Amino acid sequence: MTLSHPDNSTQERIFAFLTDPTTHPGVTRIDTHAASVFLDRDRALKIKRAVRFPFLDYSTLEKRKAACEEEIRINRPLAPQIYRRMVAITEDRDGSLRIEGDGPAIEFAVEMTRFDENRTLDHLAKAGPFDAHLATAIADAISASHAIAPRVEAPRWIETLPALIDGNSEGLRRGGHVSTTEIDALAQASHDALLRVRQRLEERGRQGFVRRCHGDLHLGNIVEIDGRPVLFDAIEFDPEMASIDVLYDLGFTLMDLLHHEQQPAANGVLNRYLATTEVENHDALGVLPLLMSIRAAIRAQVLLAKQARPHAAESTILKDARRYFRLAQVLIDPPAPRLIAVGGLSGTGKSLLARMLAPLVPPQPGAVVLRSDVIRKQLFQVSETDRLPPSAYQPDVTARVYDILAERARRVLPQGHSVIVDAVFAQQSERNEAAALARACNVPLSGFFLVADLATRQARIGSRRDDASDATREVAELQEHYNIGDLDWAIVNASGTPEQTRDRCRIGMAGDR
Known part of the structure; x- marks a missing residue:
């Protein structure tokens, strides 16, 4: 296939051909600074415009052909369902134009599967x-x-x-x-x-x-x-x-x-x-x-x-x-970070609260959430929804999980980014370590301990699907006998709606500034 070198007027002739209602009915043309896209029912053809800018050069047919090939090479691994191939626009001896005809190629296009533009x-x-x-x-x-x-x-x-x-x-x-x-x-x-x-x-x-x-x-x-x-x-x-x-x-x-x-x-x-x-x-x-x-x-x-x-x-x-x-x-001018610790027995809604609070905690786009259940699964190299055996919840393993939570938080807070740690925090020593972490990183700490009655907690645990927590109704009942010790964190009634719990904690965070 030979190449010829069209000028802008030839490109406009090609564009008119691709939108001619007698040969391509219903085609819509969209122009950008560097390309023209022709949308058919299930296909889109994208042609590089014969332009030269400081950041790109499509001024010759060879360069546009190479750009089409490169666009497919770069994008097909990301979107194989969209990027099909490169096609040639050819010219017959009588001057008529065709897509993939027998004449010499006077332009090239990236052929794509058309998607619903309203779904971007x-x-x-x-x-x-x-x-x-x-x-x-x-x-x-x-x-x-x-x-x-x-x-x-x-x-x-x-x-x-x-x-x-x-x-x-x-x-x-x-x-x-x-x-x-x-x-x-x-x-x-x-x-x-x-x-x-x-x-x-x-x-x-x-x-x-x-x-x-x-x-x-x-x-x-x-x-x-x-x-x-x-x-x-x-x-x-x-x-x-x-x-x-x-x-x-x-x-x-x-x-x-x-x-x-x-x-x-x-x-x-x-x-x-x-x-x-x-x-x-x-x-x-x-x-x-x-x-x-x-x-x-x-x-x-x-x-x-x-x-x-x-x-x-x-x-x-x-x-x-x-x-x-x-x-x-x-x-470019982010506010100072903070540490938020969300504790409570299983089923009190810690993880949901952490996810709801995180977007509200500056700087944007919100706090990094560190969840003990997820860290534990990572520690054992299993997926978040895989269940772990009881041995994975022995005290030495739990101590290791809290160490990793603290280590991750120590990485994030000095970067100027806020952290929410989501864990049970049933031990006074665990809560003390959170306070020591905040002091070491020179950030304020907001500690919340969620409480709800056993029936509420067990109902929430029973309704979980595809969650990282391994807690069961039986675990929730056993936790009723935990000796929590003296709580110097804000005790938050979490028996209501998630939004009510979130709003109570937001008030508490405002007071901790």
């Missing part, structure tokens, strides 16, 4: 809160992509960060929609934050956490197909732009969930990701405020660039851009 997560986020199952699935999809992402040299990415911060500032200044003083303050705060975390980022590079990632994981590039989130449209035009720390990749999704007012989902994604990836990620949470702030600033300036008339009346796009900018400001 940015659309779903507008319909209501994401549930915990979706948050878990999002985190699992991202962690799976990071597990197969090739490791790359770190210094190049880290060296680009100062220029990226300055580039955001330059883009935000265009049009005069954002205060120059605020832009400069954000830039200075970002540079200061980079100085604080640069050594950590460099260490993560040496540990292999800089990888060839998706690179553009905002909610519009994640779609729900058959009930599961699928990552698509990863960056293919610039390997360096997508060669980043995995937390920078994750941070885009976390930031965008916050922007779309999906804070519980953002917290759920973070906690699931931390629970299923390398433990060293707990040591790097201090880099998240900067990385999420940079992502928010990028989205703000991208939207500002779409504002067609610089001095037009405030539009939806402009409002959205300003919200992203405000989020960038908030994220």
